[in-house]
Amino acid sequence: MTNTYRSCHSIEGELFFNHLNKVGYCCMLTPNGGQPILYENYQGELIDWDKFFKQRDEHIELMKRGLSLPACTDCLWIKDAKWEVRKKEFRYILFNIWVKCNLYCIYCSNHKDENVLNNTKEYNLIPVIKDMIEKKLLTENTKIDIAGGEATLDKNFDEFLSLLIDSGVKNININTNSTIFSKSIEDGIKKGVVSIISSVDSGTPKKFAYIKKKKLWNNVWQNISKYSKSINQNINNNSVRTKFIIIPGINSSKSEILKFILKSKKSNVSGVILNIDLHWLRQHYDDKNTMTEIINLTKYFIRIANILDIDWQIWAHIEDLIKRYNLVQESSKIDIDFIFDKTKNKKTILDKFFIIILRIISLTM
Numbered sequence: 001m002t003n004t005y006r007s008c009h010s011i012e013g014e015l016f017f018n019h020l021n022k023v024g025y026c027c028m029l030t031p032n033g034g035q036p037i038l039y040e041n042y043q044g045e046l047i048d049w050d051k052f053f054k055q056r057d058e059h060i061e062l063m064k065r066g067l068s069l070p071a072c073t074d075c076l077w078i079k080d081a082k083w084e085v086r087k088k089e090f091r092y093i094l095f096n097i098w099v100k101c102n103l104y105c106i107y108c109s110n111h112k113d114e115n116v117l118n119n120t121k122e123y124n125l126i127p128v129i130k131d132m133i134e135k136k137l138l139t140e141n142t143k144i145d146i147a148g149g150e151a152t153l154d155k156n157f158d159e160f161l162s163l164l165i166d167s168g169v170k171n172i173n174i175n176t177n178s179t180i181f182s183k184s185i186e187d188g189i190k191k192g193v194v195s196i197i198s199s200v201d202s203g204t205p206k207k208f209a210y211i212k213k214k215k216l217w218n219n220v221w222q223n224i225s226k227y228s229k230s231i232n233q234n235i236n237n238n239s240v241r242t243k244f245i246i247i248p249g250i251n252s253s254k255s256e257i258l259k260f261i262l263k264s265k266k267s268n269v270s271g272v273i274l275n276i277d278l279h280w281l282r283q284h285y286d287d288k289n290t291m292t293e294i295i296n297l298t299k300y301f302i303r304i305a306n307i308l309d310i311d312w313q314i315w316a317h318i319e320d321l322i323k324r325y326n327l328v329q330e331s332s333k334i335d336i337d338f339i340f341d342k343t344k345n346k347k348t349i350l351d352k353f354f355i356i357i358l359r360i361i362s363l364t365m
Helices: 009-013 049-064 114-119 126-134 157-166 183-191 205-212 217-228 254-266 278-283 288-307 316-325 336-340 349-363
Strands: 002-007 014-018 022-024 037-039 079-084 092-095 143-146 171-175 194-199 240-246 271-276 311-314
Touching: 002 009, 002 049, 009 014, 009 049, 126 157, 157 171, 157 183, 183 194, 183 217, 194 217, 205 217, 217 240, 240 254, 240 288, 254 271, 254 288, 271 278, 271 288, 271 316, 288 311, 288 316
Parallel strands: 014 092, 092 143, 143 171, 171 194, 194 240, 240 271, 271 311
Antiparallel strands: 002 079, 014 022, 022 037
């Protein structure tokens, strides 16, 4: 059963555990700050879920009247649509509480803002997970994302992951830098219930070392390849993906993207993902020339992925900037249907010749 009204998919059934010890609905960025927060200074204590769902319903009633929470003002994901009748359960949860990491990515908020490292207190999520399982807020249909920091560094990580798997959750995605090989993750991939995303952000060891501040290029790709060998094609064939975060002026070149996709293909990953540095995006909302450049790189990213027959995904922040600045109308060279419709990309004779060249290049990598 559905009803039509003004709302957003996050408030309708999502939960976000923030790395700044906050709990809210989402992690989307809006000009007004985004991320509506329900709990401040959260330290892992049990949550009054009846109160939580009551607040959620009140916020949805605001949107039905054409209003919204201050943090949600101008969010492009609020829309009139048909929404399923809400249940007291979550279809999506993002756990993003870890700040410890063994890399120092130049775009990472944990390292850009010293207050994050100094003031964030990591806590144990095990009691909260057990409470949610007992109250049936987690179901086999709940999609879970785990982010950080590097979650595998946490002493409770293996128990945390096992608890989720044993509860019957069948869709657990872990964002890991793959510098550390995790047997727990490997076992989850074999079972077809765990997937990973590794943000490599580069196509060469030199650029990787510049962005990550560690010379671990070979180690990372060895672990990614090992995870790829664990994929259970009969259950989940989209379980090991690599990501490229565009950092304008640093890795925003076709050459870097090409080498990244070639390396991903050679490592037998399930797919590749494109995103953008959110710190740059926050500070350059008016830089439409660079925005247009990013969209052209997006188009190139998709073309190469299609030519190499590797699955691709464009994350919401890039789609958001296309919608926000209406770049498609300002530049007739950009075709939004081409960018987001996989069915329109067919190989030409030139593409087939290009494939041969790419295969030759990949042999030298």
